[in-house]
Amino acid sequence: MDGVVIFILVVGVGSTIVLDLWAWLVAKTTGMAGTDWGVVGRWLLDIPKGRLVLDSHPDRSAPGGREKTVGWLFHYLVGLAYAMLILLVWGVDYIADPQVMPVFWVGVVISSLAGLLILMPGLGGGVLGRKLPNQAVIIVYVIIAHIAFAAGQYAFANLVASF
Structure with missing residues (x-):
């Protein structure tokens, strides 16, 4: 059980940091600004x-401290959830022998x-960013960012496996 917790923490937080650095x-x-x-x-x-949908929010001011805290916590909790999803779908044996396909499916596709x-x-951009003037650019940005996220998942999974 300790190995599962360590995997989820290291892979979840580590890959989310990779995404943030990207x-x-x-x-x-x-x-080009990333997600606020x-x-x-x-x-x-x-x-x-x-x-x-956020565009119905009456307050157009910059987000405050509570909103930023909730957003960042959510961001890292989602990273942890994706690490957990890898193990739920591919099993705990993945910890000792990481493969590329699970991180492709979870880290890129899902x-x-x-x-x-x-x-x-939810943020008001529409499905697939259809309401945004640069929809194609946004879609490419999201996919490339999540390729970086998946690369982080794979790298940190291999780091955990090495111990």
């Missing part, structure tokens, strides 16, 4: 109030689809 690098080199986790926090805090089909619409 987003930071893209923002610094291209000026404070805005995500605002969206999440509005869901219990019946506002499922996480990209979640972003494009749940998070993006």
